[in-house]
Amino acid sequence: MKFTLSSTALSNKLFALAKVINSKNSLPVLADFVFKTEGNVLFITTSDGENTMSTTLELSECDANDSFAIENHNLLEAVKGFSEQPLTFDVDNNSKNVKIIYQNGQFSLPIDEADNFPKPQTVSDMAPNISLSSALLAENITRSVFATAQDELRPVMNGIYFCISSEGLVVVATDGHKLVRNRIFDIKSEQESSFILPKKPALLLKNMLAKDDSIVSMKFDNANAEVVFGDTRLVCRLIEGRYPNYKSVIPQNNPNTMTIDRDTLLGALKRVQPFANDTSKLVRFRIDSHVLQLDAEDFDFSKTATERMSCEYDGTPMSIGFKGNSFIEVLNNIEESEVALKLSDPSRAGIVVPSVQQENQDLLMLLMPMLLND
The missing domain is CATH 3.10.150.10 (DNA Polymerase III, subunit A, domain 2)
Incomplete structure (x- = not known):
């Protein structure tokens, strides 16, 4: 069997599919790409035993319908350096070998039986x-x-x-x-x-x-x-x-609301967080009127940090502790420029929401507080 296709298109598909393959596999064939031709379409499949991904590529030429499996590492190394050009696969199932021909040369690799590859599970058309x-x-x-x-x-x-x-x-x-x-x-x-x-x-x-x-x-x-x-x-x-x-863990009554610029708070947390204890990652939020103060300390290494910034706050003055690295992750995953922190008391979860929700959506992120030693 012979077929020809674009080197760039093949390379892009292979590197995307390769992310499915584990570094160690229970079956040797799970380290392979499975190639299957039907007319002028090539189907490429990979699996780790629990996840199976397949995609298609258009072939410029193909003389037969057939299938084979080929080890992923060697093929990825071979195709990643090609500029855009046609590649021709010349498959010999008798000798269990494929010859891959390009503009200035060729190389050959061993192949396996595609029938040894596990069949993916099916989901009924009547399923949700x-x-x-x-x-x-x-x-x-x-x-x-x-x-x-x-x-x-x-x-x-x-x-x-x-x-x-x-x-x-x-x-x-x-x-x-x-x-x-x-x-x-x-x-x-x-x-x-x-x-x-x-x-x-x-x-x-x-x-x-x-x-x-x-x-x-x-x-x-x-x-x-x-x-x-x-x-x-x-x-x-x-x-x-x-x-x-x-x-059940989302507080329904949060009368204290702080509104603040997301980038301002994110930048301050990134500066203060390195001074927090390596184990607890605790950052204290002191909120009073129009000022938020962040405090981090690690007495074992005589490190402390404090930063103050302006905010809008409607509620009673409060001190509450959060894991600084977790709060940074939350802010990194909110796109809006302004966020609101909704609180009930220092012992209950804090809710972070964008100040303006996207159309037809309601995003909420929650962080459990940490005990403060006053």
Whole structure:
């Protein structure tokens, strides 16, 4: 079998798909790309056993329909240095070898049987489906994934929770100390359904989704999800279990509200945070009238830092402690120029929201406070 295609197009697809492959694999074939030709279309597939991603490429020439598997590392090393030019794959299944011919030379690599590659799970066409723009999904994954946990005892906390109902789509992530919840009101379903997307496929989607209005389809059942975007299809195993009742930790009565420029607060936290204790990361927020004061200290190394800035505050004077690095992560994942910190008292969670919400959305980020030693 022979087929010809663009070197740049192949290289871009291979490096995107390679992110699925683990450095160590339970089966040798999971270190391979699977190539399959049908007419003038090439299908390329990779898998780690739980996540399977496939995409298509148009071929300028192809003389047969066939398939083979090829080890990823050697092929990636070979194609990454090419300028744009046609590449011809000459596949010999008898000798288990493929010859790759380019303008100034050629190289050959061994191939494996594609039949040894595990078949991905299927999701029924009757399964629940969520359709949304690529940019919206990428945005929600980006600002949620940092709040997921690494908890072997509670695996449901290690992914992003999607729930669609007649009230809209809710995207949630939490590690028990910080929480992100975004409600999207214009994506609805008469029947409520939900799933928990693991961190690895979430990061794959974050890096591959286009920031445009193209439509992404997410179809899911109790065990697997199928995500289709552009010419790429991802099938992943979901995290099984019941997601915790995140609503119960969100304070409903927050009479104290501080409004502040996001960049000003972010810059101050980045300057003060290095002076906090390495273990606790504690930064004290002292809020009074129109002034916010940040304090960090590490008495073990005789380090202290204080910074004051102006803010708008409606409430009683308060001192509350937060992990400085977690607060920085929250601010890094809010795009609006101004944020509001809503508080009830120093022992209850603080809520950070953009001062102006995006159309048809309601974004909320929550941080649990830390005990202050006054």
